[in-house]
Amino acid sequence: MKTQKYLREPQRFLIYDVRQYNNPLYEPASDRKPTLIQNDYNTEIPILIDYGSGITKAGWGNSTKPDLSVQSLLSKSKDSKTSITQALTSSKIKDVDLFKGNYRSPYERNIIQQFGLLENLNDFIFNEIGVVESKVDHPLIITEPVANPEYCRQNLLEQYFECYEIPSVMIGVDTFFATFYEFGQDRYQSETCLIISIGHTTCHIIPMVNGQIIFEEIKRINVGYFNSFEVLYKQLILKNNHQKHHLDYQTVQAIHLNNCSVAVNYDEQLKYLKLGTDGFQNKFYSNPIVRENNILTDLECLQEPIYIDFPIQQKIIDESELLRKQEIRQKQAERLKEAMQKKREEKKRAHEKELAELESLEIKFKEDQQSAKMVIEQYFGKGKGIEEVRKRIQKVKVKLGFLPKDTLEEDKYTLINIADSQLTAQQQKQKKLQIIQKQAAETRAEKKALEKQKKEEIIKMKTSNPEVYLNMLYEKRLKIIKKVDEKKKHQQELSTRNSRVNQKRMQTIAQLGASEKIGKDDNFGMNDEDWNIYIGIQKDYESDEENQEMKLNEIEIELREMDPNFDDKIKIGEVNPYGLSMQEPFIELSVDRFRGNEAIFQPGIVGVDQSGLSDVITFVLNKFPAETQAKLLSNIRITGGGSVMQGLAKRMERDLTSNFKVGSVVQVNLMSEPIFGAWLGMQKVYKQYGNKLNDYFISKQEYFEKGSSEGLFKSNPFSNVVIPY
Incomplete structure (x- = not known):
């Protein structure tokens, strides 16, 4: 097979190096528990919870970062002592694997649907951040997705006010809080930008003009970070089934974060992986003017395959270990010899007992033939006589070594040399059987002679x-x-x-x-x-x-x-x-490095019939006037857990540059806190707005007065809009 020529030497990593990555999941440290419990006594401190379909972040309003960050997964487990079924969060389960085990999420897509599981998750959150009693006597600021259905919000409020007796709740959109944290209060109210939120299972394109969210132009794509990871996981397991014991969920997650990337030009990247630099030896790439005018991919943006090595694990055995194993083998050999000797002795005792019984039967036959004949028929079968007893005595004596083995051979083939005319029908059958037995015996004798000859040759070979x-x-x-x-x-x-x-x-x-005769004459087992x-x-x-x-x-x-x-x-x-x-075994990451992440730009890879991210952004921007469009293009901000994918900004810049007129300025930037931005934004809102937030909270008293009606929801600068029916 021809080796491809690349611009750079493909990189190789040990699997141990790949596994090292910054894990965003954590729980409160034991030394911080007293401080968290102390917060529970101050009922004015709010609890901030950023619900995410991938990761849920929670903490107190006076904390500098979330006190808790866990996957939004739960598993039912029965306690062996109490036999009580309890729900465990992913942090309480060792080596969580989403594709194995009974793990469930309160979310379907990015909408909360399983409120029973959400209650289990809330119980865990409140317990971990230090809430002592079942009643949560603190204001609550929570997030929800864009265009969250009204019935989901109503069920959520019902759980908070009736189950936990929370005094008041404020609801905002996670992406809006993250944007507030990035820009601050003044810029949030005046900025013009395009916000791209790449979540766990969905992506949202949100235009913001002069500090106002244009809700009617918000678009959603039903593909997210998890879909890209799922493609990688399944491809690696399928192609490297012999290494699947190394490719556990956590390892593949580390490979996805550290070694996978978004291709700047997916088609050109596949061509590069297949043909190497030979695939780009043409006039478009050799002529810089033609190349610039055709906006062709810069070769420096193309990436080579990556190889991940799995070193063979061999035990280092010292001399004492070798001696111990040798002793074990010798003991096993001795045990086998003892077992064989024990069986021989048991057989000998059985033969001696049988010989004594047969000899006493022979003596009894001389004294009382009638009664002895009944015993013989019972022992050897109907129609058998004293000759069978004497033959059996001779066989047993040979086995015990009382007679030489040739003794049996002399009387074994007595009918072979007698003509058929002198034999009865029964004797003729016995003659045929004796001929077959003699031929088999001669074959065995020849085989033994050959084995003996081989042994002699082997002994000679050992010395020579x-x-x-x-x-x-x-x-x-x-x-x-x-x-x-x-x-x-x-x-x-x-x-x-x-x-x-x-x-x-x-x-x-x-x-x-089975018997030779089938049907009524089948008497096997009688x-x-x-x-x-x-x-x-x-x-x-x-x-x-x-x-x-x-x-x-x-x-x-x-x-x-x-x-x-x-x-x-x-x-x-x-x-x-x-x-x-x-x-040493290894796996190759070539197309797999880019195929999973490409699902966001080509949802058809995972079976979703929608346009990709770049196409939807182009569609949204074309709805605005040229001046506003230029401002939005020059200020694109990416947030959400999926924004950690490498090469995402470059790919979007390349696609949008080719989709709009020449000279358009395209600027794509990642927000400073893509994962924790929403929670930090809630904390910033709490500190900067102060008492002004009271107008945005839904109180427990209002809930019991109005019920779960449409008039209960209070809009705020960070919330969805509710359009009356």
């Missing part, structure tokens, strides 16, 4: 060519490890009832246990020995697993004797048992 022998041992060890892992995987699949492996096993067992098939299957599996463990221990003991560096190689083997390439 030790390096080849050592490599062979490593290969054997690797094969056994793979086989053991496959067995474990197979066992896990068997534990799942509906898995394909388990269903296949059940079919095999059913076929093994005899106890029919069920031995299940015991045999399980027994073979267990013994095979034990043998693999034994072989592995034997090979490792031999490897330690021959290779002094074996334990050092084990260090790598524990992390990488199959000898795969040990290069």
Whole structure:
């Protein structure tokens, strides 16, 4: 694959460096708690709450910054001791992941809809900032979004006055408070500017002319910061599924804030990432005059991919740890040997007991044939005689070592050399069976001879060519490890009832246990020995697993004797048992760096059928006269949590410059406090307006007199306007 040529060398970061970012979420420190509780005794100090669909900020009016900043998320949890279901805020939950777990927000889009969850959130806020009693005896200044529906405001006031018994409430728009903090009182009443509020799930374009908000020209886009982050998160998990244990919610959030950007020209940026500088070798870019007239993208604005490395975590094992592991392996080998010896002794005792019973049965047959015959038929089956008893005695004696193994071979194939004409139908069947058994025995004997020959060759190789022998041992060890892992995987699949492996096993067992005759003559299970098939299957599996463990221990003991560096190689083997390439894993951020943030300018990326931010701004500005339009273009202010996206101002300047006539001055600036500006603006209003604010508060007495009617709402310089029906 051809490597692209870029203007600059792509940057590489360690994941640990990426995770370091300024987290805007915090709770009051323990040493500040007494001061906060002291504020509760002064009922004149207001409580300021900036409700945001992403982050909620709250604090006392005399604080220099919000006392509390938490995500607007809650999760239901049942206490194990009291069995009471309680709502936990995101700050009380470790490693919040919006895409996993049962997290809910009081908001739908940017409007409060779940007032039960809002009550849980308010309980947490009042408790954390030091309100001691359930009654909140303080004035309240809160924020709401632009064009907040009347029924939402009514439900909110109902909760404050009836649930918390708050004496008075003032309501204002978060963006207007942030603008007041940025400009101050005098400029707020006279400024002409275009305010762009990029929130968690929405964007608002708000024109302000001579200190007056032009409400009829305010526009909303149903895409926000969260949508851009969601695109990045899903793309990274989809493309780097093998690294998803590293890509938790907090890490991707840090990547989004630190390493993602808004492309100045999205199409040109994609072209640069695909073709490098080779994609710009044409007349438009080589000729500076043509290039300037066509307003082409400055190559310096294009950005290269970023690589984030995930270093392999290897345990540093010292000599004492290696000795401890070696002792554990030796103990395991001894335990396996003891278990095998115990099984042998149990089998020996069982054979000795069986031999004693069979010999006593043979003696009993000599004394009383009739009663002995009944016992024989019960033991060996109907129609069996004393010959079966004697054969079984001989087999048991061979197993116990009382007779040589050849003894059985002599009497095993007695019918092979006899002609079929001299045999009965039953004996002919037995003859066929003996022929098959003899062929199998000869095959096993040949196999044993070959194995013996191989062992002799291996012994010779060990002395003559030790390096080849050592490599062979490593290969054997690797094969056994793979086989053991496959067995474990197979066992896990068997534990799942509906898995394909388990269903296949059940079919095999059913076929093994089925009779040749199907239907009325199916008598499987009538005899106890029919069920031995299940015991045999399980027994073979267990013994095979034990043998693999034994072989592995034997090979490792031999490897330690021959290779002094074996334990050092084990260090790598524990992390990488199959000898795969040990290069450090990484993820590449190329298109993903820009695609998520581009959703604000192209909402179709996330499935929203609306115009993008630059197009809507152009549409709004074209509604104003040329003089006012020029003033608005030259004073665009961006606020809201989403304004922290890198490259946002440059992109807007570039788009608006191309959308308006030549010579138009486009100036885009970020407000000084994009996240906490609304709360700080409320605090500034409280300090500068003083007693004048009393006219803007809705009192509890007015609420109980008028109810939740339209006449209850009081407009102020920072509020929405309510248009009567």
